[in-house]
Amino acid sequence: MTLSIPLASDEALNPAARRLLDAARELVECGDGTVTMTGNGFSDRRAEPVPAGRSPSRSLAPTIPTIPTLHILASSRSVLRDGEPLSLTRLEFDLLLHLVAHPRRVFTRLQLLNAVWGYEHAGVRTVDVHVRRLRGKVGVDVPLVTTVYGVGYRLADDARVAIDRSG
Known part of the structure; x- marks a missing residue:
């Protein structure tokens, strides 16, 4: 092979x-x-393949990077990344919570404005700015928000996010 x-x-x-x-x-x-x-x-x-009977120079265990987990504490409106608190604005938190509550669903910018901001009067590019800031705060190594070009945004398929509604 x-x-x-x-x-x-x-x-x-x-x-x-x-x-x-x-x-x-x-x-x-x-x-x-x-x-x-x-x-x-x-x-x-x-x-090259390691011949049978010889040990490889590196460990056989793959070095698969672990994807950090986000933990949303809905009651206290806080987010933890691998146990460390993230500082999110109210709108960033609400945007994240909305996307996580509706996995695999694609939202247009206008739908997100209406659902998260509560109105449609702001420019739709406001959503782009908040998504960019949210991605930056969470970290580029965490798959979180996927852009569906020509449509809008959705939660990434391999996002590791847990919601605790009591915390």
């Missing part, structure tokens, strides 16, 4: 691509194939 993955650098990978690359490396370390990684045509590193 041969798998080629073009890369600019390992650091530029999103979490899903990194998990795929780590799984491919584990296959190579187990002796099940060859992975060729190229970066913009400048380099060609080859990870």
Whole structure:
């Protein structure tokens, strides 16, 4: 089996691509194939299978990055990221809570204005600004809000968010 993955650098990978690359490396370390990684045509590193009976130089356990979990405490209107509090504005909190309460549903900017802001008089680009700020505060390593181009926004499929309505 041969798998080629073009890369600019390992650091530029999103979490899903990194998990795929780590799984491919584990296959190579187990002796099940060859992975060729190229970066913009400048380099060609080859990870060869480890012969049976030899131990690999790295651990066989994949280094899959863990996606941080967000914990929403609805009663106290606070959000924790892996136990650490996040400082969100009222609208950022309400936007997050609304998206989490309706997973897999796509909302237009106008629908979000009406549901979260309570009115439609603000410019629809206001939603874009708040989504950008929310993403920035939560962190780029946390999949949270997915843009559905030409439509609006939805909660990401691999978002790890829990709501505690009593906390």
